[in-house]
Amino acid sequence: MAETAVGFVVEYLTPLLIEEAKLQRNVRSEVLDIRDELQSVKCFLKDADMKAETEDDSVRDGVKEWVKQIALVSFRIEDVIDEYIFHLATHHPRGGFIGSLCRFGHCLIKLTPRHQIASQIQDIKVKVRQIKERRERYGFDRSIIQQDGSTATTSSAASWYDPRKEALYLEEAEVVGIDSPRDELIGWLLDKQQTHRTAISVVGMGGSGKTTLAKKVYDSVKQKFDCHAWITVSQSYQKVELLKDIIKKFCEGNKEPAPERIDEMDEETLINKLREYLLQKRYVVVFDDVWKVDFWGDIEHALLDNKNGGRVVITTRNREVANFCRISSFVHVHRLKPLPHDKAWQLFCNKVFKFDFEGRCPTYLAELSHKIVHKCEGLPLAIVAIAGLLSTKDKTIREWQKLHDSLSSELESNPHLASIRKILSLSYSDLPYHLKSCFLYFGMYPEDYSIRCSRLIRQWIAEGFVSQKKDKTLEEVALEYLAELIHRSLVQMSKVDSRGRLRICRIHDLLREVVVKKMESSFCHIVDGNESTLKGEIVTRRLSIVNNSCSTVLQDADQVSQVRSFLNFNNDQSQTLLNYIFIPGTLAKNFKLLKFLDFEAAPIDSIHENIGNLFHLRYLSLRGTKVKKLPRSIGKLVNLETLDLKQSFVSEIPAEIRRLHKLRHLLGYNRDLTVHSCIARTKGIKLKQGFGSLKSLQKLYELDVNEMGAELIEELGKLTQLRRLGIRNLRSEYGRILGECIEKMKHLESLEVTATSDDDVIDLENMSSPPQFLQRLYLNGPLMKLPEWIKKLQNLTAISFSWSKLKDDPIQNLKNLPNLLDLEIKRDAYVGDELQFEKGMFPKMKELDLRYLSGLERVVIEKGSLVNLERLCIGPSPQMKKVPSGIQHLKNLQYLRFYDMSDDFKKSMKPKGGRHYEIVQHVPRVSISYTRDGGKFETFRLF
Known part of the structure; x- marks a missing residue:
């Protein structure tokens, strides 16, 4: 935690104070000294955190206090700056902070006491030096900054705990649910059709069973290769030592002596020796628990591609490690998933009731046992550790309940559960400091809470966790942070839309317990x-x-x-x-x-x-x-x-x-959730004259323009940084003015425009140069015709029409949009009777929604159209009597849903005797929904 506080001060706060430090002579140099001292202390924090976890109580308490003092002094620096800015604001309420910088020296005279800021800075400087001096008594090792921003200690003692050894010697009872992934990996390893070197990565969060799976696979196939090696990779390995280890393990596996004087060889000699050894051999080598993203760069030249079916297996928590292999190798990636509940339950019972109740859970403990297993969320490490602890306790409801209720404290103090805490903590320790702050933020949310990604990244930005990058918004940088946490198997994606955008995320409950303790x-x-x-x-x-x-x-x-x-x-x-x-x-x-x-x-x-x-x-x-x-x-x-x-x-x-x-x-906005299919169900917000000064706005959603008038609407043209704009109650006469404003928004990515009523036409025909980066377009209201400028939107991924009353088939005007993933035609947006999807149309489309089209009778899908469609929703369309022809061609369709169709329509899709069953039988999930009182749907799954 101290590392995040120090990093925050050094990178964000200190430069700001230096900029303001003209307030008094010598203050600038004092602040620079503090920054340098903190930067030097920061290099030892990773080792300090490790010692705080592993040393005996007398050392641990001292180390924790030292780390705490670093955090406190960092907070004091933040306080000095914030209190000063607040003071400045109260003395210059109209001028603002930036406008007052030039009068900074004059403002200091009004401070009471006069030298308050300078004296606090001097005090902080003394405190920092005292902390640095105390560091020496604990013998911390210096950490170095890796290319990815993470840190590694310079001492080999950094490998203070090796959790992987336990996974290498698990009993058969502790290995369940790996049959399918094991068979997949064996298939990749023994594929005789692929003679090129192939990298196979097993990716998953700490404790998910990567090492266990890899070891079982390795043991079953290693004798089918000319040489084989299992290498356990440390977080801070040295390349030369790694190369030596590979050679020695290959020789050991074949019962051959290692090359003479191998320990004296340099990197180039070792690489040549390895290439010479592998020249005619079919080899397999496993690198277990790789952390370094560019690890592949350290081994790719040594493990030559001899066109003889060489295989390299990597287990890692970071998906980017696997992606890096694509530079020069064929790649397979297996993303290890949590155990399903039935397998998790089997593993739990195998361990906890191994010598009792004939290996079965007694009825009186079943409910509590299921709750405990649910808490583990399919994580094998946690299931085995907790079950192992319970196997030592009395098989009573009281003991089971005590563990369930106190799992958080047990994780911290119980030696039986130490492996869970240590393995999960490794992933946190490997993070660069800016991601540590972001990751700790997940602990602020309640257990089992699904977090909106948009909410989370705005919070990170408000906290100052996100650094500005050239040509990127803070929001884009924050999304990169979130993606990296996902790649590192620390954050789980709960919901991703059809365009691949992250919507909802969460973290494993047990990982949250570790986070809560750290923060x-x-x-x-x-x-x-x-x-x-x-x-x-x-x-x-x-x-x-x-x-x-x-x-x-x-x-x-x-x-x-x-x-x-x-x-x-x-x-x-x-x-x-x-x-x-x-x-x-x-x-x-x-x-x-x-x-x-x-x-x-x-x-x-x-x-x-x-x-x-x-x-x-x-x-x-x-x-x-x-x-x-x-x-x-x-x-x-x-x-x-x-x-x-x-x-x-x-x-x-x-x-x-x-x-x-x-x-x-x-x-x-406020959306009336009790009203359905009404263009006026959503109320936007109204702004007054002068809002055009908000030039930093990225998102304005949703603005009610009904009573604004032309002059106020024109102010939208000043908001040129907008990425998302939502307009409500647009009157027809203001469409051209809005169009002129939109053309000035060169960065716009999402646009929604809604008319005042389903009779008031949206007129945006005058737009000739729409924003070229527009990705999402929603038009809600009548259109005389489909605007011609839509054809120019080559980056468009989603488009939606509602209440448009188009007479001509809109599909023909949209068919050449190359990146369209999501298409919605709803609420009589089209009043014709047929929609036809011709061969070759919309090759990337994932979702198609044809809802509330009262005149629609037929949907024709030709073979070769919509080849990647995954979700199709149709209805209510009372005139449609038959299941759309061509659905049988949609081989990737996962979900088919109809709304308010007749009983005959429903029966025609039934597995037994349904005349249209063969059209839909390949779809994994088919359902039909009926509107009930209150406008809600009741859904029946056909199969």
Whole structure:
């Protein structure tokens, strides 16, 4: 945790303070000294964390205190900067921070005491030097920065724990659920048709059984090769030593002596020796637990491609390791999945009841046992370790319940479960510091919580975790961070849309337990009902309130005064918390440095005028609340980057918002979920004159323009950085003005336009140069015809039409869009009777939605069309009497769903006797849904 705090200060905060350090002579050099000292200390933090995990109690406690002091001094630097900026804002409320920099020296005179900033910096400098001096007594090893930003210690002692050895000697009872992946890997290894060298990667999170699977496969095939070797790779291996190990293991497997004086050979000689040895041989070598992304670059020349069927197996937690092999080799990748529940249950029972109850779980323990297995989420390491612990305990409900309820503390203290904590901790330790902060953030969410990716990355940005990169937005960089965490098998994708965009993510529950333990000292305090007050020794920078009384949690002003972020999940206490934060006097005293406030889905109905005093606030979410009005003081939040009002009752934004020049995301609408198939079911937000000054806006969704007038709509043309724009209630006469504005938005990726009613035409015909990067287009309302400019959108991946009343088949005008993945034609967007998909059309399309087309009678799908379609939804279309012809050609179709079709239509698809069954029999899932009272669907699965 200290590493993330130090890294944050060095990279983000110190440069800012240096820029401002003209306030007094010598302060600039003092800050530079602090930065350099912290940078040198940072190099030893990785080894310190390892010693804190492994040394005896006397050393461990001292090391943990040393690490804690580093975090504290880093926080003090952040405090100095934030308090100064806050002070400056209160003395120059109109000029703003940037405009006041030139008067910085003059402002210092007004500080009380006069040398407050300088004296605090001097004190920090002394503290940092004391910390550095104490480092020497613990003998920490220096870490070096890898190319991927991760760190590795210079000492060979870094391999303080090797969890893989346990996996090499598992009993048969502890190996279940590997038959299918084992057969797949053996098939790749023994494929005689592929004579070129092939790299086979087994990828999965720590403890998922990669080593176990690879070892079983290796043992079953190694004798079919001329030579074989199993290499366990350390996180900080030396290339020369690795090459020596490969040669020795090959020779050992064939009972041959290693080359003379091998230990004296240099890298080039070793590579030549290996190539010479393998020249005529068919070989297999396994590299177990590879961490370094470019590992393949260290071995590819030594393991030559002799066209004799050489095979290289790599087990890794990082998918990028596997991708790197593609540079010069044929590649197969097996993504190891969690055990399904039945296999997990079998493994659990094999271990815990091996000598009792004839290997079966007794009935009275079944419910609790299933809960414990569910907690493991199919992770073999966790199942085996926890089952092993339970096998030593009395087989009573009381003992089982105690473990279930205290699993978090047991992971930390029980030696039987040490392997879980250590293996999962390795993945965290290998992260570069900027990803450590991002990963720790998952611990702020409750257990089993599905996290919206868009919410998460905005929070990371607000926290300052995301670094700016040339030619990329912060949001794009944050998505790269998230993708890397997924590639490292730390984060699981719960939902990905048809365009491959991440929607929902989560982390394994046991991995979350490790995260929570790592972050509790200084990153975040979770209030979950297990304690009523904050611990005095904990530095509280972030609060995640899950379940507790806010009044008791926040009663210690000294503790909450350092809080930067509130994330609230305790809806029952939401109004209590808000009332406390905004008590006059309390806000300025205790929460003046708050940067992040998230009350999503909280049942609050108002927000206090005092919110304007949260000068540092960057993120404010009132999504899903009952708040109806924002105070005018919202205009004082000049550092605000995200204002999320979706599904709140806010319909009008105060004019003062025009001052928020850093605002990147303005999200607001309210959708009436009780109304279906109505163009007016969604209400947008209204903006007032001057909103064109919000030039940093990336997303504006959804803006109600019905009463704005031409002059106000023209202000949209000033928002040239927009990536996503949603327009509501567009009147026909303003279509041309909107089109001219859209043409100026060169970076626009997503556009939605909705008419005032299903009779008011959307007129965007005048657009001749639409944004070339547009990927998603949604037009909701009547169209005279399909706009010609749509044909120019070569990057378009999704398009949707609703209430368009098109008479001509729109498919003909869309057929040449090469990257279209998702097509929706809904709510009488087309009023003709037939849609025809000709051969060769839409080769990349994944989803097709033809809904509420009342006049549609026939859908014809020619062979060779929609060849990659995975999901098809049709109906209600009362005129359609037959299952669309051509569905039998859609070999990749996974899901077919019809809506409100007749009983005869339904019967025609039945497996027994259905006349159209042969058309749909290849589809894994076919269902039909019927509208019931309230507009909800009741769905029946046919097969």
